[in-house]
Amino acid sequence: MLIAQITDLHIQPEGEKAYGIVDTNQFLAAAVAQLNHLNPQPDLVIATGDLVDEGSLAEYQALKALLAPLEAPFYLAMGNHDHRDHFRQVFPTLAYLPPSGPVQYVIEGHPVRLIVLDTLVEGESYGEIDDPRLAWLETALAQAPHQPTVIFMHHPPFLMGxxxxxxxxxxxxxxLAAVIRRYPAVQRVACGHVHRSIQVSWAGTVGSVAPSVAHQVALQLTPTSKNAFVMEPPAFHLHLWQPESGLITHTQYIGEFAAYSYGTKEPLSLYA
Ligand SMILES: [Fe+2]
Known part of the structure; x- marks a missing residue:
């Protein structure tokens, strides 16, 4: 099973740029084109929040148009830049969406069970799993406690330094950690929000953060640094499930990069 995780799309109304600088819509178009070229194709694509930048209907409509060419089935999660009602208005026919409340759901029918959490606190940049959302997760985990499971959520519940x-x-x-510790079948807690590729050991499993398909967050480890974005290469995560080895997470950069055969030293086209 192959899961493509894209994150932090920050889609704008058509013709606009994030912060007046980043053409996030063009970045998503490039990501979709690269996902469509993957061989083998992912079984599904999941976008872990900050789907759009300000939560407007126009942004969700632009997102819908940009995702239309995507060949693999896609699933969407909420981030702090999202707006649940506007999202539901523009995507009313996604069968997996609960009709109201947090956008939390389980994706069944694959070797790995995927649980999507909603960490959005509207109007805030931080995230939260409150008691009702945590109780929902406990119920979901208890329904198939031994099946390999990946939890997807926008805000990391762990520190990143x-x-x-x-x-x-x-x-x-x-x-949240106390619940997850009780379920060793949880292979990964896969997040977004930080616009970088990060792996940590957390709650008896592996926590990971996927890079953004657009701009990245600068790696600043000093306490006084102010957040900054940096145009490091866009990328996504590919989570490969092999029963004999578990869940393997790869970072795939988006773009066309020079490639050569080790044998003939001839240029290769990896993207045709
Ligand atoms: Fe973001």
């Missing part, structure tokens, strides 16, 4: 971003991590993380 980037003080400016750690301040907006997911609140309620201690209670």
């Amino acid at each position: 980037i003080p400016g971003m750690d301040r907006s991590k997911c609140r309620g993380s201690e209670a």
Whole structure:
């Protein structure tokens, strides 16, 4: 099973740029084109939040148009830049969406069970798993406690050593960790929000953060640094499930890079 995780799309109304600088819509178009060229194709694509930048209907409509060419089935999660009602208005026919409340759901029918959490606190940059959302997760985990499972959520519930971003991590993380520790079948807690590729050991499993398909967050480890974005290469995560080895996470950069055969030294086209 192959899961492509894209994150932090920050889609704009058509013709606009994020912060007046980043053409996030063009970045998503490039990501979709590269996902469509993957061989083998991913079984599904999941976007872990900050789907759009300000939560407007126009942004969700632009997102819908940009995702239309995507060949693999896609699943969407909420980030702090998202707006649940506007999202539901523009995507009313996604069968997996609960009709109201947090956008939390389980993706069944694959070797790995995927649980999507909603960490959004509207109007805030930090995230939260409150008691009702945590109770929902406990019920979901208890329904198939031994099946390999990946939890997807926007805000990391763990610290990342980037003080400016750690301040907006997911609140309620201690209670969340206590639940996850009881389910060793959880292979990964796969997040977004930090616009970098990060791996940590957390709650008896592996926590990971996927890079953004657009701009990245600068790696600033000093306590006084202010958050900054940096145009490091866009990328996504590919989570490959092999029963004999578990879940393997690769970082795939988006773009066309020179490639050569080790044998003939001839240029190769990896993207045709
Ligand atoms: Fe983001």
